[in-house]
Amino acid sequence: MEEKKLAPTLRLLDGTEVPRLGQGTWYLGEGLSPRAQERDTLRRGVELGMTLIDTAEMYGDGQSEELVGEAIRGLDREQLFLVSKVYPFHAGRGQLERSLEASLRRLGTDYLDLYLLHWRGSVPLRETAEEMERQVQRGKIRRWGVSNLDWSDMEELMETGLGDHCVADQVLYHLGSRGVEYDLQGWLAQRGIALMAYCPLAQGGSLRRGLLSHPAVWETARNHGVTPAQVLLNFVLQRENVVAIPKASTAAHVEENAGALDFCLTEADLQRLDGAFPPPSRPVPLDIV
Numbered sequence: 349m350e351e352k353k354l355a356p357t358l359r360l361l362d363g364t365e366v367p368r369l370g371q372g373t374w375y376l377g378e379g380l381s382p383r384a385q386e387r388d389t390l391r392r393g394v395e396l397g398m399t400l401i402d403t404a405e406m407y408g409d410g411q412s413e414e415l416v417g418e419a420i421r422g423l424d425r426e427q428l429f430l431v432s433k434v435y436p437f438h439a440g441r442g443q444l445e446r447s448l449e450a451s452l453r454r455l456g457t458d459y460l461d462l463y464l465l466h467w468r469g470s471v472p473l474r475e476t477a478e479e480m481e482r483q484v485q486r487g488k489i490r491r492w493g494v495s496n497l498d499w500s501d502m503e504e505l506m507e508t509g510l511g512d513h514c515v516a517d518q519v520l521y522h523l524g525s526r527g528v529e530y531d532l533q534g535w536l537a538q539r540g541i542a543l544m545a546y547c548p549l550a551q552g553g554s555l556r557r558g559l560l561s562h563p564a565v566w567e568t569a570r571n572h573g574v575t576p577a578q579v580l581l582n583f584v585l586q587r588e589n590v591v592a593i594p595k596a597s598t599a600a601h602v603e604e605n606a607g608a609l610d611f612c613l614t615e616a617d618l619q620r621l622d623g624a625f626p627p628p629s630r631p632v633p634l635d636i637v
């Protein structure tokens with residue numbers, strides 16, 4: 349019998365279809381692996397349909413954006429979905445524009461598909477939302493969102509009157525850290541706001557010891573003929589409003605990750621995984637790295 353697959357794309361609030369499996373880039377471009385290897389890995393990911401690339405002005409002080417710029421040179425810009433993030437202390441009047449222009453320069457592009465507030469700082473959410481809107485008007489970003497905001501911050505964002513233009517909230521979410529399932533995930537889904545799961549592989553398992561080697565994960569992987577990493581990605585992607593952005597610096601890893609949509613976890617799988625990594629039974633403060 350042929351395996352059922354997960355939907356490869358998700359529709360954002362403004363109707364745009366984006367791939368549900370994208371590519372993270374934290375620590376890329378900093379010399380931890382050969383530059384050509386990292387660049388080619390990103391390009392391979394794009395070839396495999398992972399055309400959403402997530403970066404930030406913070407990553408390596410712009411080095412990640414520069415590497416992404418190098419990787420996408422010569423590719424069809426309209427086929428890509430570039431995401432970057434502004435530091436909270438740059439997210440005010442005047443400063444946000446300066447940060448954005450610098451990100452665009454490093455990426456070698458004249459617009460971002462999505463610009464996120466990296467986390468909440470002291471700049472009022474209304475001021476950041478107004479600045480984001482101004483950049484949409486200037487054609488420098490296609491849309492905006494936030495990151496590391498819990499549902500109570502999101503409620504506040506909605507009260508600014510501009511919150512309904514926020515298309516995504518990027519938060520930590522993996523099998524070993526399921527707090528968002530208690531409230532935030534449903535809150536976002538109800539409003540059509542995408543949940544972008546960062547650290548979907550728990551940073552290769554290092555955020556939760558034993559995650560990738562857990563017997564429940566292995567048994568699930570064996571049942572579908574897939575790998576533990578693919579189980580982790582598939583787990584967060586079974587919820588309809590989720591996008592995952594695993595980071596890889598080798599072709600083998602990115603190719604493996606690209607295959608994570610090609611199966612569906614069964615009820616028995618979910619029960620097994622719930623037994624090993626229980627869903628939250630009460631509110632949990634938002635997990636961050």
Ligand code: NDP
Nearest residue numbers: 372373374546547548549550551552577594595596597601
């Ligand atoms: P991930 O959970 O994506 O894990 C990355 C690690 O997993 C790397 O060590 C990578 O190794 C390894 N890996 C990748 N693929 C596989 C595989 N198939 N099997 C086994 N190991 C694998 O962690 P990140 O912290 O990178 O999170 C993903 C992205 O989310 C970031 O890169 C960044 O873009 C974003 N992010 C956003 C944050 C925010 O505050 N908004 C915070 C943190 C991350 P290798 O490199 O050797 O391939």
